[in-house]
Amino acid sequence: MSITALEMNLLRRQNLGDSLRRSALAAPNKPAIIYYTTDGASRSVTYAELNRKANAVAHNLMQRGIAKGDKVAALSRNSIEFLVLGYALHKIGAWLVPINFMLQPPDVQHLIDFSETKWFFVEDALLGNVAPVLDKLTGVQQFVQFGPSPSRPAGWMAFDELLPGPTHEPEVLIESDDVAILLFTSGTESAPKGVLSTHANYCAAQLSWSMNMGVAQDDVFLVSIPLIHAAGYVLSTLCLTNHATIVMTQAPQPVQMIELMARHRATGTALPPTLYVALLACPNFKTSDLSCATKLITWASTIPRAMVDGWKEVAPNARFYSGQGMSETTASLLTAGFVSSWAEMPNGDGRWVGTLLAYGADVRLVDDEDQDVPVGMAGEQIIRGPVVMKGYYKNAEANERAFRGGWFHTGDVLFRDAEGNYFFADRKKDMIKSGGENVYCQEVESVLGTHPAVMQCAVFGLPDERWGEAVAAAVIARAGSTVTEAELIEYCRERLAGFKTPKRIFFRTSMPISAANKLLKRELKAEYAKALQA
Structure with missing residues (x-):
């Protein structure tokens, strides 16, 4: 009897869903995720339970018409359900489309339409990100609500409705180079850049992390960075592939x-x-x-x-x-x-x-x-x-x-x-052009960051009639320290070329950050450019 295409595929492929099954077989009763909400409520799931939930959701999605290559979006903070959904989609070859929960409703609508999303999962606490444009999301066939809230918009399904049913492994022919996740790097551009990452990409990333940084089965990793971003998702799946335990926070x-x-x-x-x-x-x-x-x-x-x-x-x-x-x-x-x-x-x-x-x-x-x-x-x-x-x-x-x-x-x-x-x-794109010279922001930050009174700093360019752009910095001082703008400028002047030395330093108590907790320098530039013009 000759081997079928599906059998050959299952025999040799790289697939994120398969990695969870293997972990569940190796460590069925070990805690996979210990989860905490922002108000301190907690629950946990073992590897066997996580895999069974993913299988159940996978079967329910297939029974309701979701097939290989379909796009399924999720707008949510961290949760066990988010990973259950992700693994369910990996097991059936559908695409996970994470949506940034910091986006405004029109931007959410744009990404949902652009990605041709069929099903859309939304956390109950984030319905406000969707409600104003709900009637415009005509391409979405089904909305599903994450979270414990008993109330939801008419026609929406509760995530728990996808849990009853078969829990055996779904068997779908999925190639290693098939897309696993469509992740947007920006939600406000007229032509958003959606990154197409495959199952093979994720398996290669996990292998590289394991070889170079090392993740042991007795490791316990705190995961607080958002799953909607590549780093959070890779770290989580890396830990779960290696039978480690994740302590996850909602935010x-x-x-x-x-x-x-x-x-x-x-x-x-x-x-x-x-x-x-x-x-x-x-x-x-x-x-x-x-x-x-x-x-x-x-x-x-x-x-x-x-x-x-x-x-x-x-x-x-x-x-x-x-x-x-x-x-x-x-x-x-x-x-x-x-x-x-x-x-x-x-x-x-x-x-x-x-x-x-x-x-x-x-x-x-x-x-x-x-x-x-x-x-x-x-x-x-x-x-x-x-x-x-x-x-x-x-x-x-x-x-x-x-x-x-x-x-x-x-x-x-x-x-x-x-x-x-x-x-x-x-x-x-962030390099400063000052007086015809290139200034790399992180070079200036590397100097400012060594001053004993500086806890955190961010360097950026501001419009300047003489220099084109003037080097500026926002600084958070260490608690209990005292330092002036003139002192920090002199500190930099002693260690940097004149054109790299900040012309202005602004003191702050916090920095604007994204959902991934990256500094938003564009907001600093806009804030101080406006202040200087006033």
Whole structure:
């Protein structure tokens, strides 16, 4: 008897849904997710329970007409149900389409229409993001509500209605290079950039993370970054593939995060510097036992010395894993490395993003003609490898521009030293042009961030009649410290070229951040440009 196409597919494929089944077989009774809402309510699910729920939802979706290649969107904060839905879709070959819950209703409508979503899952607390445009979402065949609220709009289904029924493994022919997730990097552009990540992409990203950073079965990871973003989803599926336990919060609430890390003896977490700094200021930070932490993953911006020094006081066993990647690389880091203290930070430079890694991608730094730049010179990072996305959704122009020459052009500017250390200079689009000279924001931030009175800083350009753009910085000072604008400008002048030295420094108590807790420099630029014009 000859083997069927489905049997051959099941025999050899890479699929995110299959990875959960294998974990459930290996560790059925182990806690997979311990979940906490913002008000402190908690519940947990074992690996076997999580897999059964995903199978049940998969069968119910298929019975109701969802098939391979269909798009299913979800607008939600972190929850067990979000991951159940994701794995259910992976098992049947449908696409998960996460929607940013910080978007305004017209932007939500735009992404739902653009993605051709058939079913739309919405958290009960976020119905306001959808209600004003609900009558315009005519392409959606079924709305489903996440959450415990007993009330919901007419015609909507409760998520729990998808749980009863068969729980055996669905068997659908899904190729490794089929799309698993359509993730939007922006929701307000006229032609939004939707990243198409495949099952093979996610499996490659998980393998790269496991090989280079390491996730053990006895690890306990705090996941507070949003699942709607690539980093949150990859971290969660990475932990679940490796039989680790996730302590998940509905949203990143610093006091709660510290308490849960201590209570569950969390061995690691992954946060951008903005959140690590926010946790430092919490009243329970220095009184909590965080000696359990061994892996503190970070990315997205310059690491301030205050962050490293502050965390080492309460988490003496921790190592910081600094790296750099993007949604288009399936949140797989392209360069990364461990440091245990600021003394180990190469060149004392918080822009350090490690060294080249095993497996994930080839990396080059090139000039505007795609020629390799020498050591010490900044160049755009271009890459190729199994973690690179399949392409941008419905955007041939962006694909042609990004994939030219057989390499993916990231738009990130880095430089490396003679020892092979890589440092993040800037995004090409964020670079400041001051007096005809290029200024990389993160170079200035790396200097400001070493001042003993600076807890956090962000550098950006402001319109200037003389310079075209003037270098400016927003600063959050360390608690109990006193420093002036003139003192910080002089500190930078002693360490930077004149054209790189900030012309203005603005003091703040907080920074504007996105749902992924990344600094929103565009908001700082708009705020201070308007203030200076007043």
